[in-house]
Amino acid sequence: VIPGWFSEISPMWPGEAHSLKVEKILFQGKSEYQNVLVFKSSTYGNVLVLDGVIQLTERDECAYQEMIVHLPLCSIPNPKKVLVIGGGDGGVLREVSRHSSIEQIDICEIDKMVVDVSEQFFPHVSIGYKDPRVTLHIGDGVAFLKAVPEGTYDAIIVDSSDPIGPAQELFEKPFFESVAKALRPGGVVCTQAESIWLHMHIIEDIVANCRQIFKGSVNYAWTSVPTYPSGVIGFMLCSTEGPLVDFKHPVNPIEDDDSHCKSNGPLKFYNKEMHAAAFCLPSFAKKVIESK
Numbered sequence: 001v002i003p004g005w006f007s008e009i010s011p012m013w014p015g016e017a018h019s020l021k022v023e024k025i026l027f028q029g030k031s032e033y034q035n036v037l038v039f040k041s042s043t044y045g046n047v048l049v050l051d052g053v054i055q056l057t058e059r060d061e062c063a064y065q066e067m068i069v070h071l072p073l074c075s076i077p078n079p080k081k082v083l084v085i086g087g088g089d090g091g092v093l094r095e096v097s098r099h100s101s102i103e104q105i106d107i108c109e110i111d112k113m114v115v116d117v118s119e120q121f122f123p124h125v126s127i128g129y130k131d132p133r134v135t136l137h138i139g140d141g142v143a144f145l146k147a148v149p150e151g152t153y154d155a156i157i158v159d160s161s162d163p164i165g166p167a168q169e170l171f172e173k174p175f176f177e178s179v180a181k182a183l184r185p186g187g188v189v190c191t192q193a194e195s196i197w198l199h200m201h202i203i204e205d206i207v208a209n210c211r212q213i214f215k216g217s218v219n220y221a222w223t224s225v226p227t228y229p230s231g232v233i234g235f236m237l238c239s240t241e242g243p244l245v246d247f248k249h250p251v252n253p254i255e256d257d258d259s260h261c262k263s264n265g266p267l268k269f270y271n272k273e274m275h276a277a278a279f280c281l282p283s284f285a286k287k288v289i290e291s292k
């Protein structure tokens, strides 16, 4: 280890490790579920690390939070009830609350320590909790979804860590089945879906499961996040049987946002061109994803 540098070494991306220069360690702890580290980096602001894996940095979190939220929510005409699984840092909540049609935002995060460190060290991310429509549930998203009445939500966003650790079950078929049950007809789900450079096999399995379970649209999108492994992150976008959802041609644009969302600052990353571009895949990925 080079003194003063954090390197993201993991068996999930063998032989490579993105590094960030460390100014100061701000928090180190061990929750019921994982090791939690927060440090001030030299060039990316504060950084949240769980079990040695970078979850977000102040400088580039906008890319991930805006895309994982607006790709699904801009694809349906009038979202009212949204569920967030994971996302304890609050960044997804900040983005969901930009949509004035929304009446209810439930979030189920398994690790309270993530919520606490975000409130202490990531004020522009945890601002999402201030919205009065938000209800925080601390618990396992798998159990939470099993208890949800059928057809409750218009949209579900699964903002998870990687399939090694507490989020493992969020990548498995039974979880996707419980998501489909909790969505109304034509409802949408968007999940964190790893990297086409590193995880084509995981993605292949997820796509195969989603095509069996979601009888509406099933699409894979991706975007640039410099501090995630291989510098990109993907999203699985699916809709249940019912009113057709065309993820590639959003029906509910957010750019001409209303005054309500100004409280969370302007969109820094998402726009309608980036929305459309997110679904353009390189041939090696297209071959796998669109043939499943």
Ligand SMILES: NCCCN[C@H]1CC[C@H](N)CC1
Pocket: 053, 054, 055, 056, 064, 087, 088, 089, 091, 159, 160, 161, 162, 192, 228, 229, 233
């Ligand atoms: N809410 C923070 C983002 C969580 N998603 C990350 C995607 C990339 C992974 N290697 C780590 C989690």
